[in-house]
Amino acid sequence: MEEERDVKTILIVDDEEPIRNILIHNLGKEGYNVIEASDGMTAVDMALEQKPDLILLDIMLPKLDGLSVCKRIKNSMNVPILMLTAKDGEIDKILGLELGADDYITKPFSVRELVARVKANLRKVEANINISGADKGEEKKDAKIVVGELELDSEKFEVKVRGEIIDLTLREFEVLKFLATQPGQVVTRETLLEKVWGYEYYGDIRTVDVTVRRIREKIEKDTSTPQILVTKRGVGYYIDDAN
C-alpha cells in the first residue's frame, strides 16, 4: 500500500497580493506547502528551481503573461497548471492555443471550488490519468459559429457577413461572439461587461453601446435598422436568428 507522499508544493502566480493571500491561506490550511510569485519571470524561475507539484497561474501578469509562462514551463517540465482568468473570452486562448494548461477557473472563484480543483488535478496526476481541460467545454471545439448570414471563426478571428470578410477589432469580435454563441438570447450590458470585459472591469456601461454601434457599422446594411445585432429595449442586445 502506498503511503502518503510528502507534502505537495503548490506555486501560486498572481500579481495581486490579496488573491495570493487568499490562496496561500486556504491551500496552507489543506496541508499544502505554498510558494508564490508575483510576476511571470519569477514564476518560470521558481517553477524550474523548486519543481512544484502544481501551479496556479493567473493569465494577467506583469513582465511575462500567463500564457507565455505556461508555455515555457510546460516546455521543460510536466507539471499540472491551473489557469486563473477574469473573463470568459480568455478561456478560448487557454484551450485553443494548446499551451498545455490542465484546467482553468474563472474569477471570481469560490475558494472551495478552487481547492477542489487543485485536489482533483493532483489526484489525477498521481493516478496517472490523462486529463485535459477540454473535458470542461467539449463544445469549445466549435471554432466556427454560423448564425444566419453571420459566420465567426474563432481560430482565425475572422468574421464573414453574407460571405464577405469583415475586419473586427478584438473587443468587437468578442462581443459579437458572445452574443452569437446564444442566438436569440437577450444579454444584458452587465453580462457583457462581465463576460467580455472581465469582472474586474469597472467602467461606464455605455461602453457596451458604443462597441455595439461599431460592430453594427461593420456588419449591418443599415445601422439605423439593425437586422443582426438587435436591441431589446430595457434589457440588452441579441443576435436575431429568426432568419
Added chain:
Amino acid sequence: MEEERDVKTILIVDDEEPIRNILIHNLGKEGYNVIEASDGMTAVDMALEQKPDLILLDIMLPKLDGLSVCKRIKNSMNVPILMLTAKDGEIDKILGLELGADDYITKPFSVRELVARVKANLRKVEANINISGADKGEEKKDAKIVVGELELDSEKFEVKVRGEIIDLTLREFEVLKFLATQPGQVVTRETLLEKVWGYEYYGDIRTVDVTVRRIREKIEKDTSTPQILVTKRGVGYYIDDAN
C-alpha cells in the same frame, strides 16, 4: 416632479474619520445619500434600521470587526457589501469573501476606482431586480411558460400567440408574465402595480389598464372580446386558461 426617488443610500463603516470624510465627500458628489458608522455595533444597527443600498465596510473595526459585521448583516438582509482592507495582514479577507462580501478594495485605494466599484455593484443589483433572473443562469425552470395559445420565453423576452411571435415592450412582457405564471388567478391592479411597477411606485391605477390594453392589441384577435387576458370586473385581470 420630486427628485427623491432613486437616490441610493450608502453606509460607510470605518473607524478613521479622515477616510470617512473622503468617502462622504466623493460619494455625496456623485449624488448618493451617505450615512456613516465608526464601529461595528453601530454599523449593524444602522444597516438594519436604515436599509442602505450598499455598504462600504472596513475590515478593521472597534467593538465588532468587519467580518462579523458582514456576517450579521448578510444574515438578515441582502445588501451588497464592499469590503475595505488595509494592505497587510490580508489573510482575513478570504473569510470576508466567504461570508458573502460582494467585492473588496484595498487601501490605499483610488477614489475613482472606489466610486466605480460602488456603481458597478449597485448596477448589478439593479439589473437583477429589473429583469428577474433573466440571465443569472440559475433557475431555467420558469424560463418558458405556456398557457393555452400563449407562450412566454423569459430568456428571449419573446412571446408567441398561436405560434406567431409577438413583440412586447419590457413592461408589457412583465405584466403578461406575471399573469401567466398563475393562470386563472385574478390579479388586482394594485398587485400588478406592486409586483411589476414596484413597491415605491405611486401613480395612477389607470396605468395598468392602458398597459393591458396595449397587450391586448398585440395578442387578442378581437380587443373588444378578449379571450386571453380577461377582465374580472370589480377585481382585476387574469389569463384565461380554460382553452
Added chain:
DNA sequence: TATGCTTGTAATATTTATATTACCTTTTAT
C-alpha cells in the same frame, strides 16, 4: 518619438416606452 489604430468617455441628440389625462363606453344596481 511619431503614427495610426483601438478603446473608453462624456456630452448631446434621438427614439421609444411609459404615464397621465380627459372623455367615452359598458356594466350593474336600483
Added chain:
DNA sequence: ATAAAAGGTAATATAAATATTACAAGCATA
C-alpha cells in the same frame, strides 16, 4: 330605465433608454 361605478380608449406629455458623435487616452509598431 337611469344613475353610478367600473372599465376602456386615444391623445398627449413626460421620462427613460439608447444612439451618436467627437475627442482623449492608451498601445503597439514602425
